[in-house]
Amino acid sequence: MDADLIVQILFAAIKTGTPLLLIALGEVICEKSGVLNLGQEGMMLMGAVVGFIAAYATGNAGLGVLGAMLMGSFMSLIFAVLVLQLGANQVATGLALTIFGTGLSAFVGSDFVGNTVQGFQPIAIPVLSSIPYLGDILFKHDILVYLSFVLAVVIAYVANKTRVGLVLKAVGENPHAANAIGIKVLQVRYLAILFGGAMTGLAGAYMSLVYTPMWAENMTAGRGWIALALVVFASWRVGRIMLGAYLFGFASIMHLVLQGLGVNISSNLLAMMPYVATVIVMVIISADQFKEKLLAPRSLGKPFDPRNMA
Amino acid sequence: MAETLKKRHSIARIELANITKQYPGCLANDSVSLTLMPGEIHALLGENGAGKSTLVKTIYGVVAPDSGDILWDGKAVEIKSPSKARELGIGMVFQHFSLFETLTVSQNIELCLSKTQLTSIGNLSHKISELSTKYGLNVDPSRYVHSLSIGERQRVEIMRCLVQSVKLLILDEPTSVLTPQEVSGLFVVLRTLAKEGCSILFISHKLHEVTEICQQATILRAGKVIATCEPARETPATIAKMMVGELAEQDAGYSKKEGHHTLFTVSALNLTTKQPFGTSLKNINFELKAGEILGIAGVAGNGQDELMAIISGEDERNTGHALSLEEQSIGQLSAGQRRKLGMAYVPEERLGRGAVPDMSLTENTLLTHSQGFIKKGLVQWQPLKAYANKLIVQYKVKCHGEFSEAKSLSGGNLQKFIMGREIGQNPKVLICAHPTWGVDVGAALAIHQALLALRDQGAAILLVSEDIDELFLLADRMAAVCDGHLSPVVKTADTSIDQIGQWMAGTFISTPAHHTEETTA
Numbered sequence: 001m002d003a004d005l006i007v008q009i010l011f012a013a014i015k016t017g018t019p020l021l022l023i024a025l026g027e028v029i030c031e032k033s034g035v036l037n038l039g040q041e042g043m044m045l046m047g048a049v050v051g052f053i054a055a056y057a058t059g060n061a062g063l064g065v066l067g068a069m070l071m072g073s074f075m076s077l078i079f080a081v082l083v084l085q086l087g088a089n090q091v092a093t094g095l096a097l098t099i100f101g102t103g104l105s106a107f108v109g110s111d112f113v114g115n116t117v118q119g120f121q122p123i124a125i126p127v128l129s130s131i132p133y134l135g136d137i138l139f140k141h142d143i144l145v146y147l148s149f150v151l152a153v154v155i156a157y158v159a160n161k162t163r164v165g166l167v168l169k170a171v172g173e174n175p176h177a178a179n180a181i182g183i184k185v186l187q188v189r190y191l192a193i194l195f196g197g198a199m200t201g202l203a204g205a206y207m208s209l210v211y212t213p214m215w216a217e218n219m220t221a222g223r224g225w226i227a228l229a230l231v232v233f234a235s236w237r238v239g240r241i242m243l244g245a246y247l248f249g250f251a252s253i254m255h256l257v258l259q260g261l262g263v264n265i266s267s268n269l270l271a272m273m274p275y276v277a278t279v280i281v282m283v284i285i286s287a288d289q290f291k292e293k294l295l296a297p298r299s300l301g302k303p304f305d306p307r308n309m310a
Numbered sequence: 311m312a313e314t315l316k317k318r319h320s321i322a323r324i325e326l327a328n329i330t331k332q333y334p335g336c337l338a339n340d341s342v343s344l345t346l347m348p349g350e351i352h353a354l355l356g357e358n359g360a361g362k363s364t365l366v367k368t369i370y371g372v373v374a375p376d377s378g379d380i381l382w383d384g385k386a387v388e389i390k391s392p393s394k395a396r397e398l399g400i401g402m403v404f405q406h407f408s409l410f411e412t413l414t415v416s417q418n419i420e421l422c423l424s425k426t427q428l429t430s431i432g433n434l435s436h437k438i439s440e441l442s443t444k445y446g447l448n449v450d451p452s453r454y455v456h457s458l459s460i461g462e463r464q465r466v467e468i469m470r471c472l473v474q475s476v477k478l479l480i481l482d483e484p485t486s487v488l489t490p491q492e493v494s495g496l497f498v499v500l501r502t503l504a505k506e507g508c509s510i511l512f513i514s515h516k517l518h519e520v521t522e523i524c525q526q527a528t529i530l531r532a533g534k535v536i537a538t539c540e541p542a543r544e545t546p547a548t549i550a551k552m553m554v555g556e557l558a559e560q561d562a563g564y565s566k567k568e569g570h571h572t573l574f575t576v577s578a579l580n581l582t583t584k585q586p587f588g589t590s591l592k593n594i595n596f597e598l599k600a601g602e603i604l605g606i607a608g609v610a611g612n613g614q615d616e617l618m619a620i621i622s623g624e625d626e627r628n629t630g631h632a633l634s635l636e637e638q639s640i641g642q643l644s645a646g647q648r649r650k651l652g653m654a655y656v657p658e659e660r661l662g663r664g665a666v667p668d669m670s671l672t673e674n675t676l677l678t679h680s681q682g683f684i685k686k687g688l689v690q691w692q693p694l695k696a697y698a699n700k701l702i703v704q705y706k707v708k709c710h711g712e713f714s715e716a717k718s719l720s721g722g723n724l725q726k727f728i729m730g731r732e733i734g735q736n737p738k739v740l741i742c743a744h745p746t747w748g749v750d751v752g753a754a755l756a757i758h759q760a761l762l763a764l765r766d767q768g769a770a771i772l773l774v775s776e777d778i779d780e781l782f783l784l785a786d787r788m789a790a791v792c793d794g795h796l797s798p799v800v801k802t803a804d805t806s807i808d809q810i811g812q813w814m815a816g817t818f819i820s821t822p823a824h825h826t827e828e829t830t831a
Contacts, residue, residue: 163420166413166417166420166421167421169410169412169413170410170413170421173410173411173412173413174408174409174410174411176408177408177409177410178410178421180372180392180404180408181392181408181421181422182391182392182393182396182422183421298411298412
């Protein structure tokens with residue numbers, strides 16, 4: 001294998017890992033506040049279709065991204081009202097959101113199948129992109145990939161170094177104690193859920209505007225689920241989420257790589273790679289329950305009703 | 311309310327006038343008035359459900375009263391939220407600590423402070439260390455809360471109030487989780503604070519502590535102020551009488567018995583914990599005899615949970631010969647099989663382990679009484695309901711009826727029901743955690759008598775409790791746990807609170823674990 005091919009593979013791994021990274025960055029904030037939103041797949045599809053339609057109608061990919069993020073937030077708002085205000089079960093509501101989003105996106109997008117849009121073009125960053133190898137891998141992407149780099153750094157900083165991060169962690173660990181010291185638990189959780197929704201919408205836009213600039217039914221192909229596994233895999237740490245996203249991205253393009261190398265395995269089997277990798281990783285992580293319990297937000301998935309305090 | 315209108319030389323720190331709070335079906339506070347002077351340590355007493363919690367939550371801004379006034383330093387105020395309360399200078403240490411285990415001490419304290427407070431403090435860690443030295447709190451700002459003992463966590467909560475220059479400190483049953491030595495340490499801190507003018511509102515069930523440290527006491531019964539007194543002029547018995555309204559046999563002292571033959575044995579039990587903040591058991595040995603109560607004292611989190619789980623069979627790991635009942639090894643049996651052999655179990659966690667929250671009391675009875683109430687695979691509902699009702703009456707469980715869901719009962723009432731259910735099986739061996747935790751004086755008496763009756767019938771009872779006074783009252787023999795080690799087992803008559811207290815802090819361990827020094831400090 002020559003150096004050029006490796007560079008190409010790594011470049012593609014980043015590109016493929018970006019939607020996973022975007023979702024996982026949003027979901028990790030949401031989970032740190034103690035809310036498990038399994039509706040990622042549905043929100044992502046709605047983001048993808050609305051982003052595509054907005055970009056198709058206006059001819060402006062930027063407006064497509066904005067539309068997708070608003071749609072993702074709106075979907076997560078439905079989830080938030082159900083689980084926070086009405087105390088619905090988070091797991092069931094999340095699953096319903098995925099089923100709802102999958103169906104609705106297919107319905108909304110049926111007239112747009114087969115069209116294409118002008119998505120974002122790659123931008124080579126001056127100076128940095130001329131670094132040998134590294135420049136080719138990291139600095140010849142489109143603007144959304146660069147945005148994901150920036151977001152990862154900002155989110156890691158906010159989560160670990162600021163008071164906002166401290167409040168988020170406190171709410172996710174013990175909402176009753178947080179309420180007792182005057183933190184508005186539901187407000188924090190609303191914002192965390194909406195942020196997660198916007199990030200997932202953005203990931204959807206990345207799929208329909210950059211990765212494959214078109215709309216097809218169910219085009220996200222389970223990426224929302226892989227991103228959810230990724231958050232656990234990374235034990236709720238932003239740095240590891242980034243690493244994990246690219247690892248999963250790499251697993252997703254393995255079949256292309258191996259085919260290119262002339263390895264004779266059925267492409268169907270190879271296409272299973274990321275999903276098999278997800279299952280294996282989840283099993284390994286869950287085997288060490290000790291560690292998982294220590295790192296997971298304590299109140300993850302548990303509803304909190306401030307009216308029940310008295 | 312002659313007491314509140316009494317002429318004082320200075321202005322009261324806080325004055326509550328005719329506070330009333332109505333919950334659906336229950337008048338929690340009925341025109342309650344209370345006055346606290348600067349530097350006064352004031353006890354708030356009453357049985358479960360007397361309205362103490364509602365009253366302090368009103369002061370701390372968690373509960374809004376229906377009517378009544380609050381005067382703070384002589385001015386009428388409305389305390390709408392905990393943050394408003396903290397702004398005024400009211401701090402509260404909760405019964406169930408409100409700390410975040412995965413954060414450090416200083417992060418925990420930072421969360422409670424407003425931005426202006428943070429700026430005025432400057433270097434928070436420095437401030438914590440300074441206050442720590444001044445009051446002898448011994449709190450290290452950089453440690454993670456999950457690595458602290460219960461006593462240390464309580465000091466962090468107090469520190470959290472001190473950093474905000476607290477003028478009124480509310481403590482909700484602060485001593486229930488401490489070793490006797492830690493209690494004395496706490497009292498030193500409280501007296502220093504009071505001397506500097508801080509008012510302290512002290513809720514406790516332990517009357518001898520109230521007589522020791524409090525200058526004034528207000529006693530609530532059914533939401534009303536029933537009496538006020540100066541505890542120094544009373545005895546625990548006279549205060550208990552005011553609380554329950556009849557002569558409580560608080561310090562009756564029960565007869566001690568010697569057991570007969572050994573029923574249940576734990577030998578060389580070693581077990582690694584499966585919980586992130588758990589304690590591993592280290593070479594536990596003891597024998598439980600028929601007709602005796604063996605008490606195990608210890609501060610929470612020293613291996614009690616692990617010990618209870620492995621004895622009851624809830625922890626499913628096979629311990630082989632380490633556990634034996636009537637000379638048969640039971641380490642390989644499941645919890646259900648052990649119950650069939652005559653073991654019964656009252657776990658510490660009432661809701662969730664001792665009872666299924668969403669099921670009725672009848673159904674919860676069936677969980678451990680399946681044998682008599684199922685015929686040919688069908689549940690015999692009528693006799694089952696009758697039996698559940700009998701338990702409700704016998705143990706004075708306050709509820710709507712046998713159809714009430716377990717979660718609708720208060721903690722103390724549910725505890726009475728679970729104790730009754732387990733005792734009602736006439737077990738050979740009863741394993742029991744915190745039998746009267748959160749139970750009021752009258753009900754505790756009923757539970758004590760039921761336990762003693764069961765003992766006198768020849769059952770072996772293992773009591774694990776943090777309430778050292780209760781253990782001395784009930785247990786025939788005693789031991790203590792610390793860091794997963796079990797102390798020697800001695801007759802209660804041959805030991806003292808001081809010795810057990812020392813053992814709870816780990817002095818019996820030949821190679822002391824490093825954290826034992828901190829708990830004794």
